[in-house]
């Protein structure tokens with residue numbers, strides 16, 4: 001009971017005070033009323049402005065996020081549709097490797113502008129498969145902002161998912177377990193680089209035959225003992241380039 005009475009005391013006193021003020025100084029009472037009304041209106045306008053601005057910023061954030069896809073196949077479908085809608089030519093290169101649930105995999109190319117151009121701008125995504133989801137978002141965002149006025153002798157080529165297997169399975173490597181971004185040599189052309197430490201660890205990391213029980217950890221420990229102390233800036237730099 002007590003809190004309920006307490007709740008009504010303040011408004012009751014305010015009304016009594018206002019009535020008293022109105023009888024004694026009617027002009028001031030009306031002035032206070034008008035002031036309160038103006039404050040309420042200003043408050044409402046402020047709330048409306050804040051809500052509208054917030055909505056606008058959320059919408060623009062959404063617009064940015066909408067170009068990100070949750071999987072390779074969703075992303076590829078959106079790339080294909082957007083290339084067609086933007087007037088580009090679509091070329092799909094089939095892979096024999098399959099994605100999850102046996103889904104087919106392709107490298108998709110969106111071609112805009114001259115068929116035999118003198119100048120070409122190429123943008124590719126997904127060399128490291130899993131990173132293709134963000135690369136593809138960049139391509140989609142770019143396509144949605146529309147490709148305008150390409151000179152007659154030029155072309156823009158967007159390549160979607162250089163490593164579709166990795167993108168579909170969410171890994172950096174391709175179907176042959178190759179990290180494409182660390183291996184730009186043609187098939188059969190692989191040779192260890194002329195880096196002292198690479199040559200030292202090559203036999204251990206790239207065995208010529210299938211790995212058997214070959215005391216790997218003992219050999220690795222021996223290599224660490226032999227070579228770890230010789231590290232200097234140049235070799236460390238070389239080794240980082242190599243890896």
Ligand SMILES: [Zn+2]
Pocket residue numbers: 128131181
């Ligand atoms: Zn990468």
